[in-house]
Every structure is written in C-alpha cells, then in structure tokens.
Amino acid sequence: MGRKFVVGGNWKMNGDKKQVTEIVETLKKGPLDPNVEVVIGVPAIYLEYVQSIVPNTINVAAQNCWKAPKGAFTGEISPAMIKDIGANWVILGHSERRTIFGEKDDLVAEKVAHALESGLKVIACIGETLEEREAGKTEEVVFRQTKALLPAIGSNWDKVVLAYEPVWAIGTGKTASPQQAQDVHASLRNWLSANASADVASSVRIQYGGSVTAANAKELAACPDIDGFLVGGASLKPEFVDIVNATQ
C-alpha cells in the first residue's frame, strides 16, 4: 500500500521572527527521516519568510485560507496568494477554526474545494468534542465531517491528508490512547471504502493530532492506520524532530 508517513507541525498563532528562525534551524539540523513528508503550518504573516529559509525537503502550509481567489474579504488570504509565495499546502477545518471562528462543515468544504482547484494540497481536520465522545457520537461526527468533504475533494484525494484530531486531546496533554486513535482511523477507512472508494480508503493518509509528543509518538506511529501526526505545541520545540522520526 505504501502510505508515506506525513508529519505536520501546526505552529498556530505562536512565534516571532526570531523563534521561527530558530525552529527552522533546528529542523535543518535534524536529521529528519528522509522517508517522512514534513509540512509546517506557519502563521500567515511569516509564510513568505519561512518559505524563503526552509530547505525544499520541508513543505510550508498556511493554517487557513478563504474560498475565493481575491476580492473584498478583509483580513483573509487566498490559495492563490499562498501559492504565489511558494507554499503548497493549507490546513483547513482545524477544530480551533470550527469552534472559535464558527466554521461549519459546508464552509470548510467550500474552502477545501477552492484550495484544491487552486493547486494547493490540503490537510483537512476532523474530530469530535469531549461531549460528543462521551455521548457515543465519535463516529457519527467524524463521518458527518468527512461526508461534507466528499464532493469538495472529488477525484483529488491524492492531494488530501485527513487529520483526525479529537478536540478533547488538543493542547490538553490528554492524548488519545493508541487504541482509541487506531479505532477511529480504521472506522474512517471503512467508511471511506463504502462512501468514496476502496482505493481512497487504502491510499489516503490519516494523521492523528492531539497532544502528540516525542514520548508518545512511537507507540501511536506503530498503529497500522495512523499515517502521521498533526502536532501543535510540540512542533515549536526541538522534540518535533523526534516526532518526525517516530517510525525509525
């Protein structure tokens, strides 16, 4: 099957020019496993700068974008702008966008569709809240969120990475157990087999995100349906190198 392990670092709204330079220096020193695809999610204002200092083995992602190429959308950036400065990825539908900024499934889908049309690759995030998990609705929620993406993705699944990020595990230090994460990833693959295609189900890469650290990455990475991570807090620290190398 050969799904290439893919590790994203989502810096969120953190860092200043000095710190982002230091993080890039740390990544350059690595050494980073050459068999792993690395994508760093950079605050919009530093995208061009970071793109100009990373080696071409490291991919740069925006953390959000709008669903149109240009126009009267104050404060937004477009996929065309992201591509224009040389970056090729965008993270969409992150739970912070969904919960803090009120992005619903249909808006996330429109953004995904436009980003893909514009030639960006997409890390599309899904995941349930604690309340939803405790109500036994984990699968219902992640299937609903993924279903909304199907028409947006169309035949572009090779340009999409799904990131399963249980909201209760984000920034809380409370990681999903490898079994909990594996179970959701496996269910998602079954659902994709029935609702997209067997080929999509077996080839799409599904990252786990939520309090991933160097201490828990190896165990999570050993799960058969976990194909990488989307890392928040730890992506700002030197341990991100060990997380990238978790399959070694």
Ligand SMILES: O=C[C@H](O)COP(=O)(O)O
């Ligand atoms: O996008 C990354 C996730 O929100 C995980 O964040 P975290 O590793 O700080 O829990």
